[in-house]
Amino acid sequence: MIDSRTAPYAAFVLRLALGLMFIAHGLTKVLVFTPAGTAGFFESIGFPGFLAYPVMAFEVIGGLMLVLGVYARWVAAIAVVQLFVAATVHFGNGWSFTNANGGWEYPIYLSVTALVLALLGDGAFAVKSSRTQ
Numbered sequence: 035m036i037d038s039r040t041a042p043y044a045a046f047v048l049r050l051a052l053g054l055m056f057i058a059h060g061l062t063k064v065l066v067f068t069p070a071g072t073a074g075f076f077e078s079i080g081f082p083g084f085l086a087y088p089v090m091a092f093e094v095i096g097g098l099m100l101v102l103g104v105y106a107r108w109v110a111a112i113a114v115v116q117l118f119v120a121a122t123v124h125f126g127n128g129w130s131f132t133n134a135n136g137g138w139e140y141p142i143y144l145s146v147t148a149l150v151l152a153l154l155g156d157g158a159f160a161v162k163s164s165r166t167q
Contacts, residue, residue, distance in 0.1 A: 045157025046103075052110070052147055053100030060093025079123050092116060100151075103160025110151040117145035 063072045063086070072090060073083035096109045121141035127133045131140040156163050 042158040045154040048151050049100050049106050049157050053097045056093045056097030063090045104162040105164045106156040107164035110148045113148035
């Protein structure tokens with residue numbers, strides 16, 4: 035049974051953790067790998083290089099939206115798709131994230147985490163609810 039008194043706080047903690055993870059990964063792509071380097075990596079794995087730019091933007095801006103609770107349910111739903119696509123890059127590397135070039139366990143775990151958040155909703159302390167009145 036779901037405890038309706040604490041569930042919004044659980045969703046908040048999940049939203050915060052997922053948002054911070056997105057921000058960290060997005061900023062790594064922007065500040066460490068550089069946008070051009072990230073675009074080059076995308077091309078090296080078979081994706082058009084220009085897709086790196088919306089991915090980086092989504093990871094940073096979407097991460098901030100999750101942390102703040104701005105349309106978090108919708109951001110999480112988009113993240114499910116983005117993370118699943120990211121996982122497909124690792125399918126050939128096997129399950130474990132410690133495998134060479136990383137396995138698919140971590141991106142799938144984050145995809146499921148985003149799905150849970152999308153199902154739970156915005157949670158406590160959301161600045162702008164995803165609900166339409």
